[in-house]
Amino acid sequence: EGGIEAVLAGMKKHVKSAGVQEKGCGALSNLALNDENRVKIGAAGGIEAVIAGMGKHGESAGVQEAGCRALRNLTFNHDDNKVKIGAAGGIEVVIAGMQKHVQSVGVQERGCGALLNLSFNSDNQVKIGAAGGIEA
Numbered sequence: 001e002g003g004i005e006a007v008l009a010g011m012k013k014h015v016k017s018a019g020v021q022e023k024g025c026g027a028l029s030n031l032a033l034n035d036e037n038r039v040k041i042g043a044a045g046g047i048e049a050v051i052a053g054m055g056k057h058g059e060s061a062g063v064q065e066a067g068c069r070a071l072r073n074l075t076f077n078h079d080d081n082k083v084k085i086g087a088a089g090g091i092e093v094v095i096a097g098m099q100k101h102v103q104s105v106g107v108q109e110r111g112c113g114a115l116l117n118l119s120f121n122s123d124n125q126v127k128i129g130a131a132g133g134i135e136a
Contacts, residue, residue: 004031004040011049018060021053025066032073041074042081047088050074054093061104064097068110075117082117086124091115091131098136111136 007027014020031037054067074081101107118124
């Protein structure tokens with residue numbers, strides 16, 4: 001089993017742990033800096049794992065920041081992941097995190113980065129506007 005699969009297995013097994021979700025999102029974020037890993041993470045369910053962790057731990061600024069950073073990195077020069085994230089509710093979870101953690105510079109910065117990358121898809125542009133992303 002490779003590193004990506006190990007991270008995802010840990011995130012799925014410990015979905016109730018904000019600490020595991022934060023560190024898992026952080027690991028996926030770092031791994032997603034590599035072009036091949038972006039493809040592997042998207043195909044292995046990494047997008048869904050990040051979104052699930054962010055949705056489960058909306059109160060945790062750490063999870064929100066790490067999740068936004070992971071989604072930002074997963075969408076860098078990767079059109080398929082932009083579509084997957086938009087379809088899986090990733091836009092809404094990013095905006096919810098930004099709205100919940102207005103005082104967190106890290107969440108705001110990483111959230112804006114994720115929305116920026118996601119906005120290079122026309123369907124996502126509409127979703128970002130409809131979900132309150134312009135106001136966030």
